[in-house]
Amino acid sequence: MEITTKDVNDVKVVQIEGELDTGSSSEAQSQLDQLREQGAKKILLDMTKIDFISSAGLRVLLATAQELRGDGGELRVCSLNKTVKEVFDISGFSTLLMVFDTEERALSNF
Amino acid sequence: MLITVAASLMAGLGLFFVGLHFLTEHLKMLSGRRLRERISILTRHPLQGLFWGGILIGITQSTAATTFILIGMLRSGMMKVRQTLPIIIGTNMAAGIIVLILVFDIKIGVLFLLGLAGFLYTSEKARGMRTIAGAAFGIGMLFLGLSTMQGGVAPLANTPWFEGALQWTKGSYLLGFFIGACLSFVVQSSLAVVVLTIALEQAGLFSLSEAIMVVYGANVGSSFLTMVLSSSLSGQSKQVAMFQTTYNFAGAVILVPLFYLEIYSGVPLVKAVTEAMSQNSGTQIAIVNLIFNFIPGVVLFLMLAPGVRLLKRFWPETLEEQASKPKYLHEHASTDPLTALHLIELEQTRLIKILTSSFDAMRERGNRAQLSAFHEAFKTLSSVIRDAVSDLSSRHLSTEAYEKLDRLLNIQHSLETSNNEIYRLGEKLEALRQTPFGNRFAKVAIEGLDTILLMLMDVAKGRSVQYAKMLNVMTSEEGLARVRKAYLSEESELDSAARMQLLAASNHCERLIWLFGETGETYMGLEVVQEAA
Numbered sequence: 001m002e003i004t005t006k007d008v009n010d011v012k013v014v015q016i017e018g019e020l021d022t023g024s025s026s027e028a029q030s031q032l033d034q035l036r037e038q039g040a041k042k043i044l045l046d047m048t049k050i051d052f053i054s055s056a057g058l059r060v061l062l063a064t065a066q067e068l069r070g071d072g073g074e075l076r077v078c079s080l081n082k083t084v085k086e087v088f089d090i091s092g093f094s095t096l097l098m099v100f101d102t103e104e105r106a107l108s109n110f
Numbered sequence: 111m112l113i114t115v116a117a118s119l120m121a122g123l124g125l126f127f128v129g130l131h132f133l134t135e136h137l138k139m140l141s142g143r144r145l146r147e148r149i150s151i152l153t154r155h156p157l158q159g160l161f162w163g164g165i166l167i168g169i170t171q172s173t174a175a176t177t178f179i180l181i182g183m184l185r186s187g188m189m190k191v192r193q194t195l196p197i198i199i200g201t202n203m204a205a206g207i208i209v210l211i212l213v214f215d216i217k218i219g220v221l222f223l224l225g226l227a228g229f230l231y232t233s234e235k236a237r238g239m240r241t242i243a244g245a246a247f248g249i250g251m252l253f254l255g256l257s258t259m260q261g262g263v264a265p266l267a268n269t270p271w272f273e274g275a276l277q278w279t280k281g282s283y284l285l286g287f288f289i290g291a292c293l294s295f296v297v298q299s300s301l302a303v304v305v306l307t308i309a310l311e312q313a314g315l316f317s318l319s320e321a322i323m324v325v326y327g328a329n330v331g332s333s334f335l336t337m338v339l340s341s342s343l344s345g346q347s348k349q350v351a352m353f354q355t356t357y358n359f360a361g362a363v364i365l366v367p368l369f370y371l372e373i374y375s376g377v378p379l380v381k382a383v384t385e386a387m388s389q390n391s392g393t394q395i396a397i398v399n400l401i402f403n404f405i406p407g408v409v410l411f412l413m414l415a416p417g418v419r420l421l422k423r424f425w426p427e428t429l430e431e432q433a434s435k436p437k438y439l440h441e442h443a444s445t446d447p448l449t450a451l452h453l454i455e456l457e458q459t460r461l462i463k464i465l466t467s468s469f470d471a472m473r474e475r476g477n478r479a480q481l482s483a484f485h486e487a488f489k490t491l492s493s494v495i496r497d498a499v500s501d502l503s504s505r506h507l508s509t510e511a512y513e514k515l516d517r518l519l520n521i522q523h524s525l526e527t528s529n530n531e532i533y534r535l536g537e538k539l540e541a542l543r544q545t546p547f548g549n550r551f552a553k554v555a556i557e558g559l560d561t562i563l564l565m566l567m568d569v570a571k572g573r574s575v576q577y578a579k580m581l582n583v584m585t586s587e588e589g590l591a592r593v594r595k596a597y598l599s600e601e602s603e604l605d606s607a608a609r610m611q612l613l614a615a616s617n618h619c620e621r622l623i624w625l626f627g628e629t630g631e632t633y634m635g636l637e638v639v640q641e642a643a
Contacts, residue, residue, distance in 0.1 A: 052553070053557065054557050055557050055558075055560035055561040055564055058557070058561045059561070059564060062580075083550060083553070083554060086550075086551075086554040086558075086596075087557045087558050087561075088589070089558070089587070089589030089590070089593050090554060090555060090557075090558025090559065090589050090590050090593055091557070091558040091559075091561035091584060091589070092585065092586070092589055093561070093584070094587065094589055095584075095587050095589075096580060096583055096584060
């Protein structure tokens with residue numbers, strides 16, 4: 001799994017490549033925690049290159065969203081592929097998290 | 111004749127395994143807390159186990175049957191491994207005595223048992239006895255299976271080649287041992303080989319020394335039967351089966367070297383003792399058989415504790431066995447009602463953990479065995495919890511305690527229904543996974559549902575309002591309906607059978623989402639009761 005980060009204004013855009021499952025979720029959590037500790041309050045997860053997400057991966061997103069909310073920040077998610085969108089829909093995460101179709105829409109009014 | 115033998119073996123094996131399954135399932139239903147406590151008292155001390163082992167072999171006449179009855183009781187949660195081992199020792203020790211005494215043929219008894227149990231099981235008037243009748247029917251089928259196998263191969267013992275094989279060992283002690291072992295395995299009865307050896311020895315065709323090694327081999331050969339029948343077992347069931355197998359191997363390891371020491375060095379041991387005790391050749395061989403069945407028993411009895419550790423090391427408890435054992439509710443759990451309620455809650459959280467393990471099992475395609483094992487583990491633990499709830503409800507409780515108990519019962523019911531739904535969902539998803547389309551749905555459904563279940567676990571453990579609100583959002587969403595609609599609208603990829611399978615699977619998913627939401631609300635209702643108290 002590869003994780004790259006870029007800054008767009010005061011938003012950290014994080015792109016994860018590969019599958020976000022039990023094997024890779026702890027690494028993803030660790031990277032996201034690091035960003036928060038460095039002071040990031042707005043994080044956008046670009047899911048363009050995520051092939052599949054498991055329950056473990058969803059828990060990472062939820063934990064990060066809760067921590068950011070506690071710090072007065074926010075987590076947004078964008079560019080889900082069909083399969084990942086279905087997991088979000090069935091689990092109710094489409095309502096629980098802020099989900100957008102594209103990076104542009106996610107960044108607007110962030 | 112060979113076709114008849116093969117058919118008898120197949121039929122016998124089929125009856126045996128169905129009998130074992132029937133016995134286990136019905137013992138589970140009977141395995142209430144009171145009965146478990148009673149058995150625990152009756153087998154608390156290893157010496158009590160020896161006694162009951164002797165009684166059991168007197169009734170069953172078969173070490174293999176006794177071993178598998180004990181495995182059935184172990185799997186139903188009625189006994190622990192350390193209680194079964196002394197019983198196995200007692201069984202084997204007493205088995206040596208059976209050659210010496212006349213016992214009546216229990217085959218007639220087994221047929222009567224099958225008839226009576228079958229009638230009671232299917233009779234509407236005897237519904238109250240259905241569970242006991244089911245267990246008795248299982249025992250009867252188990253015996254009928256063994257008896258069918260033995261009866262089918264029995265004619266082999268009278269064939270010229272069988273007698274010829276025994277005579278062929280004349281002069282070669284080691285060959286006598288191996289032939290005894292092979293013949294015992296083929297005819298599935300060490301008793302048959304020992305009895306024939308007595309006859310041949312009395313006819314002057316064998317010396318006592320040669321007969322001793324054939325008897326040793328015959329006993330070892332019967333252990334192979336248990337090994338073969340237990341080949342599909344694992345965990346604690348395997349521990350019990352392998353202890354029985356080890357029993358006879360231990361006898362050989364001890365007595366075969368001593369035999370050679372006696373023969374070649376003249377040190378008076380088993381042969382000398384036998385000759386001193388009786389001049390009758392038949393009795394001498396029966397005494398040898400008794401010694402073989404007794405000595406490993408003494409050794410293994412003295413080494414019970416390290417034996418248990420070794421068994422656990424080689425055949426550790428399976429995940430399912432660990433999951434099904436109660437962690438908080440045990441026979442000495444608190445008698446204080448409020449503490450007992452809390453312990454029930456904690457145990458119910460473990461039920462949710464088993465459900466998440468079921469989803470783990472479903473992730474691996476074709477892993478029906480593990481899903482079934484977790485399904486059964488849930489039922490075993492669930493029955494322990496139900497017993498505790500039932501015990502508690504018979505006591506004098508405060509109003510708040512009754513309210514809490516009522517909610518815990520509702521949670522129990524929801525979780526049990528969820529367990530069954532997950533099992534059925536697993537079957538439907540496995541069928542769907544034959545196509546790439548169906549496989550994708552299976553994967554997303556498993557991850558989506560597991561995520562909701564994990565949130566339910568958070569609610570159960572923490573009772574936080576925040577988690578409860580999130581769970582409510584997750585289970586109120588119409589997300590599954592959207593996904594189903596999208597799949598069904600892609601008509602070119604789904605034939606009618608696949609559409610039906612998809613609909614059936616998504617129905618189970620919907621019921622589970624609803625159940626998880628309901629259970630979460632009931633947990634939050636518990637919080638209200640506790641605050642009011």
